[in-house]
Amino acid sequence: AQSVTQLGSHVSVSEGALVLLRCNYSSSVPPYLFWYVQYPNQGLQLLLKYTSAATLVKGINGFEAEFKKSETSFHLTKPSAHMSDAAEYFCAVSFNAGGTSYGKLTFGQGTILTVHP
Amino acid sequence: EAQVTQNPRYLITVTGKKLTVTCSQNMNHEYMSWYRQDPGLGLRQIYYSMNVEVTDKGDVPEGYKVSRKEKRNFPLILESPSPNQTSLYFCATSGLAGDEQFFGPGTRLTVL
Numbered sequence: 001a002q003s004v005t006q007l008g009s010h011v012s013v014s015e016g017a018l019v020l021l022r023c024n025y026s027s028s029v030p031p032y033l034f035w036y037v038q039y040p041n042q043g044l045q046l047l048l049k050y051t052s053a054a055t056l057v058k059g060i061n062g063f064e065a066e067f068k069k070s071e072t073s074f075h076l077t078k079p080s081a082h083m084s085d086a087a088e089y090f091c092a093v094s095f096n097a098g099g100t101s102y103g104k105l106t107f108g109q110g111t112i113l114t115v116h117p
Numbered sequence: 118e119a120q121v122t123q124n125p126r127y128l129i130t131v132t133g134k135k136l137t138v139t140c141s142q143n144m145n146h147e148y149m150s151w152y153r154q155d156p157g158l159g160l161r162q163i164y165y166s167m168n169v170e171v172t173d174k175g176d177v178p179e180g181y182k183v184s185r186k187e188k189r190n191f192p193l194i195l196e197s198p199s200p201n202q203t204s205l206y207f208c209a210t211s212g213l214a215g216d217e218q219f220f221g222p223g224t225r226l227t228v229l
Contacts, residue, residue, distance in 0.1 A: 009157065034217070043207060043220035044160075051216075090159060105150065105209075105218060106176075107159040 002027040002093050006108035014116050019078040021111050023091030033074040034092040035065055050074060086115045119144045121221035123208050129227045130198060138193045138224050140208030148211045149191040153204040166191055198228040
């Protein structure tokens with residue numbers, strides 16, 4: 001079975017400050033990991049993904065995430081927050097293998113990021 | 118333009134009245150999936166399909182049905198909707214299971 005835990009349902013930062021959104025996963029096989037962003041009244045957009053290549057993954061809008069197997073983590077960071085980064089962020093886990101979980105994408109509960117001027 | 122479309126975008130209905138939410142994609146993707154989004158619970162997978170005529174249950178399949186008769190369409194059917202199915206529903210597609218999923222704009226359903 002696979003699961004995702006996002007630590008902190010709400011994160012608030014000042015414009016220009018570091019953004020750190022935490023994600024820990026559980027998977028019985030090597031995972032694929034994703035971060036999605038959802039702006040108000042919109043669908044989900046992929047920020048970045050890890051699929052067993054480089055452990056440091058760079059995404060759109062200046063975001064990046066590092067896969068740490070020993071910590072089972074995939075935290076999302078951005079060095080300097082912008083007002084336009086205010087949104088809800090979802091971490092998700094999947095894997096590409098045979099078995100009953102094939103094709104299943106499991107999401108975390110989401111973290112709402114607020115950016116103050 | 119590559120896109121995933123859902124209809125309707127908003128729907129208010131009453132308990133027990135059958136409804137269908139359509140999902141269509143023009144990316145020739147094999148994999149399609151339905152999710153519901155509820156505050157504090159993130160997105161939970163309802164059903165997914167790896168190809169035509171191949172569907173499987175996700176985490177919360179109770180009260181829902183799906184069919185995959187054509188590659189591009191994956192409708193979600195609520196035979197007898199109940200108020201606990203009030204939610205925001207998303208359809209998603211990908212070229213491969215486990216790969217990036219592309220999401221539709223969502224359907225906000227209210228069951229009275």
